Amino acid sequence: MAASASPWTLRARWIFPVNTPPFADGILTIDGERIVALEANRSRAVDVDVGECAVLPGLVNAHTHLDLTGLRGKCPPGDDFTDWLRRVIRHRRDATMEQITSDILTGLAESLRCGTTLLGDISAGGISWSSLAESPLRSVVFYELLGLTEARADPSLGLARDWLHGHRALAHCRPGLSPHAPYSVRKTLFSRTGRLALLSKIPLAVHLAESREELELLRNRQGPFVSFLKELGVWDEDGLADSPSLVMKLCNRRNSLLFIHGNYLTPSARIPRNSTIVYCPRTHAAFGHAPHPIRTFLKRGVRVAIGTDSLASNPDLDVLAEVRYLRQQRPEIPGETLLRMATLSGAEALGWADETGSLEAGKSADLVVVPLSKDGGSDPHEQLLRSDLPVQRVLCRGHWL
Numbered sequence: 372m373a374a375s376a377s378p379w380t381l382r383a384r385w386i387f388p389v390n391t392p393p394f395a396d397g398i399l400t401i402d403g404e405r406i407v408a409l410e411a412n413r414s415r416a417v418d419v420d421v422g423e424c425a426v427l428p429g430l431v432n433a434h435t436h437l438d439l440t441g442l443r444g445k446c447p448p449g450d451d452f453t454d455w456l457r458r459v460i461r462h463r464r465d466a467t468m469e470q471i472t473s474d475i476l477t478g479l480a481e482s483l484r485c486g487t488t489l490l491g492d493i494s495a496g497g498i499s500w501s502s503l504a505e506s507p508l509r510s511v512v513f514y515e516l517l518g519l520t521e522a523r524a525d526p527s528l529g530l531a532r533d534w535l536h537g538h539r540a541l542a543h544c545r546p547g548l549s550p551h552a553p554y555s556v557r558k559t560l561f562s563r564t565g566r567l568a569l570l571s572k573i574p575l576a577v578h579l580a581e582s583r584e585e586l587e588l589l590r591n592r593q594g595p596f597v598s599f600l601k602e603l604g605v606w607d608e609d610g611l612a613d614s615p616s617l618v619m620k621l622c623n624r625r626n627s628l629l630f631i632h633g634n635y636l637t638p639s640a641r642i643p644r645n646s647t648i649v650y651c652p653r654t655h656a657a658f659g660h661a662p663h664p665i666r667t668f669l670k671r672g673v674r675v676a677i678g679t680d681s682l683a684s685n686p687d688l689d690v691l692a693e694v695r696y697l698r699q700q701r702p703e704i705p706g707e708t709l710l711r712m713a714t715l716s717g718a719e720a721l722g723w724a725d726e727t728g729s730l731e732a733g734k735s736a737d738l739v740v741v742p743l744s745k746d747g748g749s750d751p752h753e754q755l756l757r758s759d760l761p762v763q764r765v766l767c768r769g770h771w772l
C-alpha cells in the first residue's frame with residue numbers, strides 16, 4: 372500500500388457518513404490511518420478532488436466463504452437445495468490445499484476491488500486466516516464447526532478450541548466461530564460453542580432458516596435432508612433442534628450473534644437483542660426462496676446486514692451490487708437504510724463499529740469513491756443506487772489500494 376502524506380484532504384460531490392445524512396461538496400481530512408474531520412466547503416483548496424463522485428464508508432461484507440471462490444458459475448443454485456449442497460461438498464472434497472488457498476486470494480482481491488474493507492468469512496478449518504491476516508482489510512474469520520452425531524460433535528468442538536488457542540486477535544483480523552447450520556450441528560454443539568464464544572468474547576455466525584427443507588427437517592424429521600444426511604453417514608434424529616428459535620436460544624443470547632439468511636424466519640420471530648440477520652439478496656433470489664421478511668425486521672428495529680455469500684451461489688463478491696439489486700426489488704426500503712445495511716450495520720454485527728462502518732472523526736479512514744449517475748435526479752441516494760457504475764477507488768486504513 373502506498374503511504375499518503377499526512378494530514379491530507381479529499382473532496383467529493385457527496386459525502387455519505389452513514390451515521391448522519393449525506394452532505395454536498397464535502398471535505399474529509401485524513402491523518403495517517405484516521406479520519407480527523409468532515410466539513411462542507413465548496414471553495415477551500417484540497418489535496419484530492421474526486422469530482423462528481425460519492426464517498427462512502429468502506430463496504431462491509433458480513434457473510435461470505437472465500438474458500439468457495441473457485442465455484443464461480445460452476446454450481447448454479449436450483450430449486451433442489453440438498454442437491455446444490457452435494458455439489459459444494461464434492462468440490463470441497465476434490466480441491467487441493469493449493470487450489471483452495473489460491474481461491475481465497477482470488478476472492479480477497481475481488482472483495483478489495485469491489486470496495487469491501489471489512490469482511491466476515493466462514494472458513495472450513497479456519498484456513499483463510501493467514502491470507503486475511505496479511506491483507507489490508509479488516510476481518511472476522513469464523514472457524515466452521517460441523518457435527519450432528521455425538522461422535523462428530525465432540526472432536527469438532529475440540530478442534531475449534533485448539534484453533535482459537537492458536538489464532539488470537541490481531542490488529543485487523545479477529546477470530547469468530549460458526550456452528551454451520553441446524554441440519555449439520557448437534558443441539559449440544561450449538562450450546563457448547565455458544566459457551567466457548569461467550570468465554571472468548573467472540574462473535575458467532577450460524578446459517579439459519581435458510582430453506583423450507585431445513586424447517587421440514589427440524590419440525591417433522593422429514594424431507595430431502597433425511598436422505599442427504601443418511602447418504603453422508605451423519606444422520607442422527609436425536610441430535611437435531613426442533614426449531615430455529617431453539618437454535619437461537621442454544622447459541623446464547625448474550626453472545627454477539629449473526630444469523631445468516633433467515634429466509635424462512637417468521638416475521639414475528641423473537642430475535643435476540645445483540646444479533647443480526649445477514650441477508651444475501653442475490654443468493655436468496657438465485658434459489659427462488661419465498662420473499663424475505665427483511666422489511667418487517669427493519670421496521671421492528673432488528674439489525675440487518677448484507678452478505679454476498681459465496682460464489683457457489685452468487686455471481687460476484689460486490690456488496691454495492693447487492694444493495695443496488697435490493698433497491699430494484701424492494702423500492703420501499705429507503706436508500707439510507709440500504710446503505711447502512713452495507714456498511715455500519717455489518718460493522719456492528721462483526722464487532723468492528725468502533726473502528727469502521729461510518730465516516731466519523733476518529734474512525735479508520737476506510738472509504739470508497741463511486742461515480743454518481745445522472746439518472747438519479749437530485750436525490751444522492753438515488754444517484755448512487757440507481758446506477759451500475761462500479762467502485763472507482765478504495766482507501767483502506769488511510770492508504771489507497
Ligand SMILES: [Zn+2]
Pocket residue numbers: 434435436493578631680681
Ligand atoms: Zn453461507
